[in-house]
Amino acid sequence: MHLARFPRVFAAHLPTPLERLDRLSAELGGPEIWIKRDDCTGLSTGGNKTRKLEFLMAEALAQGADMVITQGATQSNHARQTAAFAARLGLACHLLLEDRTGSNDPNYKANGNVLLDHLHGATTEKRPGGADMQAEMEAVADRLRAQGRRVYVIPGGGSNPTGALGYVNCALELLGQANDRGLAIDHIVTATGSAGTQAGLITGLCAMNAGIPLLGIGVRAPKERQEASVLALAQRTADRLGCPGVVTAADVVADCSYVGAGYGIPRADTLDAIRMFAQLEGLLLDPVYSGKAAAGLIDLCRRGVFRKGQRVVFLHTGGSAALFGYDSALGAQAA
Numbered sequence: 001m002h003l004a005r006f007p008r009v010f011a012a013h014l015p016t017p018l019e020r021l022d023r024l025s026a027e028l029g030g031p032e033i034w035i036k037r038d039d040c041t042g043l044s045t046g047g048n049k050t051r052k053l054e055f056l057m058a059e060a061l062a063q064g065a066d067m068v069i070t071q072g073a074t075q076s077n078h079a080r081q082t083a084a085f086a087a088r089l090g091l092a093c094h095l096l097l098e099d100r101t102g103s104n105d106p107n108y109k110a111n112g113n114v115l116l117d118h119l120h121g122a123t124t125e126k127r128p129g130g131a132d133m134q135a136e137m138e139a140v141a142d143r144l145r146a147q148g149r150r151v152y153v154i155p156g157g158g159s160n161p162t163g164a165l166g167y168v169n170c171a172l173e174l175l176g177q178a179n180d181r182g183l184a185i186d187h188i189v190t191a192t193g194s195a196g197t198q199a200g201l202i203t204g205l206c207a208m209n210a211g212i213p214l215l216g217i218g219v220r221a222p223k224e225r226q227e228a229s230v231l232a233l234a235q236r237t238a239d240r241l242g243c244p245g246v247v248t249a250a251d252v253v254a255d256c257s258y259v260g261a262g263y264g265i266p267r268a269d270t271l272d273a274i275r276m277f278a279q280l281e282g283l284l285l286d287p288v289y290s291g292k293a294a295a296g297l298i299d300l301c302r303r304g305v306f307r308k309g310q311r312v313v314f315l316h317t318g319g320s321a322a323l324f325g326y327d328s329a330l331g332a333q334a335a
């Protein structure tokens, strides 16, 4: 496994910090909780998509693209990081945004990530909830190619074997940091959505024989479907890396019991987790991904699944820009 063999545009602020959360750990009274700060990757308020885009954008440049297109939900962090990365490379960026939550809140529709998409110069088109976004994107790419654009299509969440290399890299980086400070990690917890983050991480961990279990906390799909999509992508990523078969079904674990009513709809425990991280540690989570993952982490600590004496690393995947599209949900709870 030698990542330097893969084309990459270096743009993320790496390594991201690995920090101990003393006040959250004390409050929960269970394991020592550490945080891997992938909310601090640097581009346009940061987040996990920047690591994937380092490899995806290199592929776009190698193919001579002058434009990238991608898709996501209205408040997509992936779309925002793609827009920022494209701006930095002088590429045009077009985004297809799906109304996946049905929210009519004006801030949800125009503030937060949407504001930043446009600030970075991206153009956007909307699609109704439930649209086949991958097919819509291919159709738009054909339309733009017919107009003479050299289009590179990035899948939703940047989740394909190329993008997942960014999280193989994160696994390498995290293990290096843990080794350097003698931190024996018992468990890693992260949000899992389009699967590239969990798939890349588990591929890297397995390829290094790290022996650290990884738990993905789902934000959309039910457990069986989420685990199947992570496993399929991890296996393709391992093939790409030249270590086929290194990830097995037993390595891929998702807990999808914190999703609630659906993607992008926070539950009470999501909002509680956001408030706990903000008030105990001065950290910003988000209502769609990291808030749900943190709700899972907190619940598993309280239930003793993660116990005293253990060390758990929470991978913070970012997303705080979306808070400004959810002020009404957070405000209502503050009252």
Ligand SMILES: *Cc1c(COP(=O)(O)O)cnc(C)c1O
Residues within 6 Å of the ligand: 047, 048, 049, 076, 077, 078, 157, 159, 191, 192, 193, 194, 195, 196, 197, 198, 286, 289, 290, 317, 318, 319
């Ligand atoms: C996209 C995203 C995730 C999920 O990562 P996937 O690779 O899509 O599974 C988690 N957290 C945040 C903040 C995200 O934007």
